[in-house]
Amino acid sequence: MAFQLQNVVPWGRNFEEYQLMFELSDLDRNLKIAGFGDGPASFNFEATKKGWSVTSFDGVYQFGGEELRRRIEEVRSIVMAQMAANQNNYNWRHIRSLAELESVRMAAMAQFLHDYELGKAQKRYICHELPAKLPYADGSFDLGLSSHFLLLYPTLGYDFHIASITEMLRVCREVRIFPIVDLDGKPTELTGRVIRHFERTHAVAVKTVPYEFQKGGNQLLAIKKASPDFFYSMP
Numbered sequence: 143m144a145f146q147l148q149n150v151v152p153w154g155r156n157f158e159e160y161q162l163m164f165e166l167s168d169l170d171r172n173l174k175i176a177g178f179g180d181g182p183a184s185f186n187f188e189a190t191k192k193g194w195s196v197t198s199f200d201g202v203y204q205f206g207g208e209e210l211r212r213r214i215e216e217v218r219s220i221v222m223a224q225m226a227a228n229q230n231n232y233n234w235r236h237i238r239s240l241a242e243l244e245s246v247r248m249a250a251m252a253q254f255l256h257d258y259e260l261g262k263a264q265k266r267y268i269c270h271e272l273p274a275k276l277p278y279a280d281g282s283f284d285l286g287l288s289s290h291f292l293l294l295y296p297t298l299g300y301d302f303h304i305a306s307i308t309e310m311l312r313v314c315r316e317v318r319i320f321p322i323v324d325l326d327g328k329p330t331e332l333t334g335r336v337i338r339h340f341e342r343t344h345a346v347a348v349k350t351v352p353y354e355f356q357k358g359g360n361q362l363l364a365i366k367k368a369s370p371d372f373f374y375s376m377p
């Protein structure tokens with residue numbers, strides 16, 4: 143499906159949130175990381191500043207920085223109104239209020255916009271829509287991440303997810319997806335089916351992590367080539 147700017151709702155998280163969601167530590171600074179559906183998150187910018195290697199892939203990178211900035215401003219009040227209406231579905235321990243949420247998200251997206259042109263020139267922001275084949279050789283990345291994209295929208299369908307994750311696993315040695323629930327914070331049949339599909343050929347692990355903004359969203363799914371130190375549990 144073609145990306146149209148009026149259908150895009152840009153909303154981005156920051157490096158600290160990615161660290162908590164994906165259990166990243168300073169030990170991972172030497173990994174080659176691919177972020178799928180990174181959108182206007184500041185993860186790439188902040189990680190690059192720290193000397194990490196991150197390449198982000200998203201269909202929205204076909205748009206210019208000014209178009210994305212305008213779209214972010216257009217949707218800002220709509221997204222915040224939705225958050226206000228659904229605030230009981232979120233934990234307000236780390237981010238303590240709607241006002242703080244808006245400021246954290248806008249700060250992350252401002253950092254992204256500031257970095258966007260340079261990042262594009264440095265090929266850190268690549269316009270790409272899963273499940274299309276990525277312009278990279280097998281095993282080009284150590285770790286592939288999907289934050290708030292795969293598994294969150296079951297309407298994208300089982301086939302879309304299998305094809306997308308298969309392509310991610312072609313270019314990445316390991317893939318981590320967070321969260322593994324839907325937008326209502328509920329476990330889905332999709333997650334179970336995706337786990338069952340990949341556990342036939344890969345090591346699959348579900349891990350609880352110290353990040354739970356959306357209630358119920360505190361687990362990541364990790365998929366990689368089989369190894370004995372990997373554990374598996376159904377969500």
Ligand SMILES: C[S@@+](CC[C@H](N)C(=O)[O-])C[C@H]1O[C@@H](n2cnc3c(N)ncnc32)[C@H](O)[C@@H]1O
Pocket residue numbers: 152153154155156178179180181182183199200201202270271272273288289290291
């Ligand atoms: C909710 S946003 C999450 C942004 C970022 N990962 C974060 O957590 O802050 C979902 C992102 O997935 C991207 N996306 C949707 N469909 C995609 C596809 N087929 N291929 C790549 N990215 C896609 C959207 O453009 C959007 O930026």
